[in-house]
Amino acid sequence: MKVYFKDSNIATKNLTPKISVYGEELILEDEEYRIWNPRRSKLAAALLNGLEKLELEDTSKVLYLGASTGTTVSHISDIVVNGRIYAVEFSPTTAKKLIRLSRQRPNIAPILADATKPKTYLNIVEKTDLIYCDVAQPTQTQLFMKNMNLFCKENGVGLLMIKARSIDVVQKPKKIFKEQEKKLKEKGFRIIEKVKLEPYEKDHIGLLVEKNF
Numbered sequence: 001m002k003v004y005f006k007d008s009n010i011a012t013k014n015l016t017p018k019i020s021v022y023g024e025e026l027i028l029e030d031e032e033y034r035i036w037n038p039r040r041s042k043l044a045a046a047l048l049n050g051l052e053k054l055e056l057e058d059t060s061k062v063l064y065l066g067a068s069t070g071t072t073v074s075h076i077s078d079i080v081v082n083g084r085i086y087a088v089e090f091s092p093t094t095a096k097k098l099i100r101l102s103r104q105r106p107n108i109a110p111i112l113a114d115a116t117k118p119k120t121y122l123n124i125v126e127k128t129d130l131i132y133c134d135v136a137q138p139t140q141t142q143l144f145m146k147n148m149n150l151f152c153k154e155n156g157v158g159l160l161m162i163k164a165r166s167i168d169v170v171q172k173p174k175k176i177f178k179e180q181e182k183k184l185k186e187k188g189f190r191i192i193e194k195v196k197l198e199p200y201e202k203d204h205i206g207l208l209v210e211k212n213f
């Protein structure tokens with residue numbers, strides 16, 4: 001995966017030179033790079049914390065659930081240069097920025113839809129190598145599995161970012177994470193790698209998952 005580690009930072013090569021997407025620093029060396037902020041992107045936090053089994057090629061296809069304004073999407077767009085990111089977001093206000101971003105970056109396909117109803121975008125989205133889920137909703141494990149069942153390639157993976165407080169504000173995060181893992185295993189998913197997102201995000205975990213076909 002084309003992610004560059006330098007000192008305590010990570011960066012991606014900027015697909016759209018001179019354009020900063022969310023105020024991130026641009027660095028000019030042999031090429032232009034964008035610093036990937038782990039406090040703004042859970043994927044950057046996971047990579048800095050040692051996530052090692054996620055592989056993205058420049059032709060990879062990604063289904064991204066909870067794209068928001070496109071902060072993380074933009075870095076994935078730097079990596080899968082000749083691939084595609086189907087970026088699902090259900091807030092029309094938030095999606096405006098995402099749509100603007102997709103005009104600059106042809107590998108982003110913005111989709112204004114509810115990720116709990118994946119059949120509504122069945123005709124638009126192809127099978128993907130990665131399904132990334134960061135919707136911060138109580139039922140996100142269920143919607144993640146629904147999307148995995150419909151869109152994951154046979155050798156594809158899913159990355160589920162879990163925020164304990166979005167699921168239950170009272171229960172201990174450890175217990176919440178265990179319950180979500182149990183739900184995944186009961187439905188035939190295997191956890192390949194687990195990574196905590198501290199110190200960048202409190203009480204969050206990232207689960208890299210594959211489906212047993």
Ligand SMILES: C[S@@+](CC[C@H](N)C(=O)[O-])C[C@H]1O[C@@H](n2cnc3c(N)ncnc32)[C@H](O)[C@@H]1O
Nearest residue numbers: 066068071072089090091114115116134135136
């Ligand atoms: C934590 S933010 C995502 C941040 C983003 N992943 C990033 O790193 O740049 C969660 C987003 O998920 C969206 N969302 C929540 N429920 C959703 C659903 N059912 N379908 C699609 N998007 C949803 C919210 O509107 C919000 O923009």
